[in-house]
Amino acid sequence: MKPLNSMDAEELFNIKAWGNNAEQLGVFEIKPGLQAWQGGVKGGSGTQTYIPKELHSDFVKQIDTESLFVNELKWITRP
Numbered sequence: 292m293k294p295l296n297s298m299d300a301e302e303l304f305n306i307k308a309w310g311n312n313a314e315q316l317g318v319f320e321i322k323p324g325l326q327a328w329q330g331g332v333k334g335g336s337g338t339q340t341y342i343p344k345e346l347h348s349d350f351v352k353q354i355d356t357e358s359l360f361v362n363e364l365k366w367i368t369r370p
Contacts, residue, residue, distance in 0.1 A: 292337055296360040303337030318355035325350040 294300035297313035306313055321327075321342075328341040342351060 294359065300359060301335075303335050304332050304339065305335035308334060314359055314361055316357045316359050317353055318357060320352045320354050322350045322352075 292303060294303055294313075294316065300313045300316070301307055325342065325346065329338055330341075331337075332339050
């Protein structure tokens with residue numbers, strides 16, 4: 292499932308716990324024949340896919356990076 296914005300990404304994938312900032316989304320192409328494991332995200336409501344690192348070069352190709360709308364409130368302070 293593709294998140295709609297940064298807040299949605301955090302809710303789905305609990306990404307800030309892993310040091311990610313939820314500003315960009317990688318888009319990947321997965322070649323047929325890959326065996327991978329899927330399961331729920333601990334602390335999130337989405338599904339994650341585990342692909343062993345040694346299979347990345349044969350089956351996984353990043354094709355794009357998209358910006359996520361950051362909808363968090365940021366306070367502006369004036370001197």
